[in-house]
Amino acid sequence: xxxxxxxxxxxxxxxxxxxxxxxxxxxxxxxxxxxxxxxxxxxxxxxxxxxxxxxxxxxxxxxxxxxxxxxxxxxxxxxxxxxxxxxxxxxxxxxxxxxxxxxxxxxxxxxxxxxxxxxxxxxxxxxxxxxxxxxxxxxxxxxxxxxxxxxxxxxxxxxxxxxxxxxxxx
Amino acid sequence: xxxxxxxxxxxxxxxxxxxxxxxxxxxxxxxxxxxxxxxxxxxxxxxxxxxxxxxxxxxxxxxxxxxxxxxxxxxxxxxxxxxxxxxxxxxxxxxxxxxxxxxxxxxxxxxxxxxxxxxxxxxxxxxxxxxxxxxxxxxxxxxxxxxxxxxxxxxxxxxxxxxxxxxxxxxxxxxxxxxxxxxxxxxxxxxxxxxxxxxxxxxxxxxxxxxxxxxxxxxxxxxxxxxxxxxxxxxxxxxxxxxxxxxxxxxxxxxxxxxxxxxxxxxxxxxxxxxxxxxxxxxxxxxxxxxxxxxxxxxxxxxxxxxxxxxxxxxxxxxxxxxxxxxxxxxxxx
Ligand code: SF4
Numbered sequence: 473x474x475x476x477x478x479x480x481x482x483x484x485x486x487x488x489x490x491x492x493x494x495x496x497x498x499x500x501x502x503x504x505x506x507x508x509x510x511x512x513x514x515x516x517x518x519x520x521x522x523x524x525x526x527x528x529x530x531x532x533x534x535x536x537x538x539x540x541x542x543x544x545x546x547x548x549x550x551x552x553x554x555x556x557x558x559x560x561x562x563x564x565x566x567x568x569x570x571x572x573x574x575x576x577x578x579x580x581x582x583x584x585x586x587x588x589x590x591x592x593x594x595x596x597x598x599x600x601x602x603x604x605x606x607x608x609x610x611x612x613x614x615x616x617x618x619x620x621x622x623x624x625x626x627x628x629x630x631x632x633x634x635x636x637x638x639x640x641x642x
Numbered sequence: 643x644x645x646x647x648x649x650x651x652x653x654x655x656x657x658x659x660x661x662x663x664x665x666x667x668x669x670x671x672x673x674x675x676x677x678x679x680x681x682x683x684x685x686x687x688x689x690x691x692x693x694x695x696x697x698x699x700x701x702x703x704x705x706x707x708x709x710x711x712x713x714x715x716x717x718x719x720x721x722x723x724x725x726x727x728x729x730x731x732x733x734x735x736x737x738x739x740x741x742x743x744x745x746x747x748x749x750x751x752x753x754x755x756x757x758x759x760x761x762x763x764x765x766x767x768x769x770x771x772x773x774x775x776x777x778x779x780x781x782x783x784x785x786x787x788x789x790x791x792x793x794x795x796x797x798x799x800x801x802x803x804x805x806x807x808x809x810x811x812x813x814x815x816x817x818x819x820x821x822x823x824x825x826x827x828x829x830x831x832x833x834x835x836x837x838x839x840x841x842x843x844x845x846x847x848x849x850x851x852x853x854x855x856x857x858x859x860x861x862x863x864x865x866x867x868x869x870x871x872x873x874x875x876x877x878x879x880x881x882x883x884x885x886x887x888x889x890x891x892x893x894x895x896x897x898x899x900x901x902x903x904x905x906x907x908x909x910x911x912x913x914x915x916x917x918x919x920x921x922x923x924x925x926x927x928x929x930x931x932x933x934x935x936x937x938x939x940x941x942x943x944x945x946x947x948x949x950x951x952x953x954x955x956x957x958x959x960x961x962x963x964x965x966x967x968x969x970x971x972x973x974x975x976x
Binding site: 634641 | 732733734858940942953960961967970971
């Protein structure tokens, strides 16, 4: 099973979303959020680009890798699902390690909040990532879609209407 | 917000950077004043006159996710250009097929479409009954026929009952409508004004349903009530059954009783009657107004339009097919 960083990310947000996404059940969404993210990506660091490299390996795509200092920068729009962002970054570091690039540091950046947060990959995290990968594999190859969970995040999820529309009889 | 554009005149559609240029032709095929449409504003085109366009234009429309629906001179739907299926799920296709092949499941879903269609037809009649039209007889007959529905266990039986109910429903049209008579339903070609409007409206609803289905990953060629292959996109026929009464028929009652559409908006031929261009424009406008009407959706807690409701219907069907939640069709309660 091909697991990529998006899966790790979604896994930490919602298991149902992961299943739907992995099974290619995706809907057109209002592209505002994607667009917004792109704007930050393009406009916030126009002068720093030479320092960074873009790296793609094993289903991950790192936009800002500082080769000299071995730091992966991950830029996010809001810290609403910070935990998921952390795991995404830890997964990047894990994949780097798997490819022989060790002692990599990670920094999460929220330019609109003027906030940065260092992320480290511990042994506990490494074990956890292995577990997560196994769990993702189990979820997405299952015939059954995980149940609906009422969460704050649902309202801004692209599956919100799919998940929550139903007939309420009088 | 993106809008549907209706091209009534024959003409030529071209790309000019990020703008679409439509040049209508007069009856001698001479170009007239062009119109420019920013591509971001267009959700789809309905083409009623002949259209000249190049493949590079279609490539561009495809990229921008803009569908084009074509209608012939007799207002029959002839086909659509649909943007590439960027969204395709093998899982959904398999689930749709499995439900079709399972006889019990197929009939169960088909029942639901008819169930809701009949309910919504009855809501229309109740509405006019409360407003002084004498419809008790039709309502009673339809209700007693509807009681047979749960006992039908094949599609042809179900279709038979549906046909009888619809006949009864259509006799109510002559009572609801003040100045026009429909007598009986005639298609291809429609023989009188009311029939012309029903055909035209149903066609529009069908295309809109195709759009909704396309956005929700369902495959429009696999259907339950109608036989796949009966029409190219037979699932549109299934789903639009639910919405025809509340969208198409309501609009027909309105445009005729408010005299927005009158005798002069039709072209009469020997054995056919069709809306003329002005008539189409008026009908389309009334239809758009109906589509855009919103109400507070109970489970979503948001305002949704009737147009959007069609897409939500597809979501519910999809959830059932994927085994997430039993499908309950939309029934109007007001
Ligand atoms: S709407 Fe909520 S339950 Fe549904 S996929 Fe999104 S986060 Fe998960």
